[in-house]
Amino acid sequence: MNHQSSFSLRSFFQPVDLTQGTCWKTLLVFAFPIIVSYLLQQVYSISDAAIVGQTLTASEVAGVNDTTSLAMIFLQFAFGASAGFCTVTSCFVGARDSAGVRRSMATQIVLSAALTAVLTALALALLDPMLAWINVTPTSGEVYRAAYTYCAILFGGIGAQLFYNFICSFLRSMGDSATPLAFLLFSTILNVGLDLLFILSFHWGVAGAAIATVAAQLISTLGCFLYAFLKYPELRLHREDWRITRRDVTRHLIQGIPLGLQFSVLAIGIIVMQSVIVQFDTLGGEMVSNAAQNGFGAANKLNNLLMTPLNGLGAAMTSFTAQNLGAGDHARIRKGTVQALIIVWTMCLISIAAGLLLSRGGGYLYIFLSPDKVTAETMRYGNTYLYVDLSLYLFLGFIFVVRNCVQGIGKPQFVLGAGAAELAARVSVCLLLPPLIAGGAVNSDAPRAAVYALCFADPFAWMAADAVLLVPFLRNIMKMDYRYLKGTM
Secondary structure (H helix, E strand, O other), rough: HHHOOOOOOOOHHHOOOOOOOOOHHHHHHHHHHHHHHHHHHHHHHHHHHHHHHHOOOHHHHHHHHHHHHHHHHHHHHHHHHHHHHHHHHHHHOOOOOOOHHHHHHHHHHHHHHHHHHHHHHHHHHHHHHHHHHOOOOHHHHHHHHHHHHHHHHHHHOOOHHHHHHHHHHHHHHHHHHHHHHHHHHHHHHHHHHHHHHHHHOOHHHHHHHHHHHHHHHHHHHHHHHHHHHHHHHHOOOOHHHHHHOOHHHHHHHHHHHHHHHHHHHHHHHHHHHHHHHHHOOOOOEEOOOOHHHHHHHHHHHHHHHHHHHHHHHHHHHHHHHHHHHOOOHHHHHHHHHHHHHHHHHHHHHHHHHHHHHHHHHHOOOOHOOOHHOOOOOHHHHHHHHHHHHHOOOOHHHHHHHHHHHHOOOOOOOHHHHHHHHHHHHHHHHHHHHHHHHHHOOOOOOOOOOHHHHOOOOOHHHHHHHHHHHHHHHHHHHHHHOOOOHOOOO
């Protein structure tokens, strides 16, 4: 019995060959640790939000909620770029090219270091202007101070986030989705412990929550790198692996930068949406409430949690398609994509049911906010946003699967195009519909219909992205047309 348990555990941590086996079974085995990892990442975020929401003032909570979209611009770029870089790695893995895998790792280390320097400097320099974008200025008082402090610390720790995403994406590209899960579990537990220590014991407030997040990520990153080099001797780099050519850099940038920009573009759209949300709490230029900020903020955190299984399956598809592309098995790419769509739409239905259950009586609000902050207005804002999004989740499921498949087959321009379409649709809805319905500037006196209009920004954005992604999905994946790859692999 002990022998069997030990064997099963070892098997769980073995890389999955995504070019072999029944597609849907292989996908689920590989995707399961990724989905759990992404769920833990949400727990990571929720732990900050819950502890902050239960212990700090309504203004401080609003400040933290307001910064979510700002942090996403840079952190999501780092996440997207790392995932894109590793598309190249997956192709080498599928082609059984060990030297190519090592050279890809060396290239990514150099690129990640350069991106860390650029993104950190840029984020800190633009912090004040970005807060102004969402109508959070020094005149906002405690809200501004909380937002500035939280964001500044997170931006200072961009390097920890970027290198953590790099090593996790790299291991997944090799078929190992379990090791990132183990280290994320460690990081999540550490983050919760540090949150409680820094906020409740040291009384560091918003700064404590941010420091806990960065510290936990940094420690986990160092541990994951050390373990990866010990577990995979083939990843130990030799002198010749550092002879990085212009072709190596270009190949990685072509895959990484568009995906990074796509994630950042999404964040910009959310910032625009956040700026309108803040306006629902203002009157005559003064902030008179936190109901909209806290209601939308809590609903958004639940929404992110419900999206996690869809996102995790989508992430698995990048490695799946790239490995099979490297192996030259185009029929398997098509078959796996179709089966993944069936799986993700099933997940959508489960997420919708879970969301409706958690929204009863505004239950999720009490997770992120202390009871005194949960008002009828807070619940109205939060539930409206949540119900509109849930009703159109099937469009979102298509994005998660097909976007990553398109990235995996080497069509990053369509991924970026989908992001641009999503941005245009979201911004158009946010800036045009609420003022039109309100009959002028949006403020705390705006009619309920203006809130409904704002909530349709997400679904319209998803539909716009789907329209762009349909082109490579039908033309390349379904018709197995990969003539564009001649001379590139």
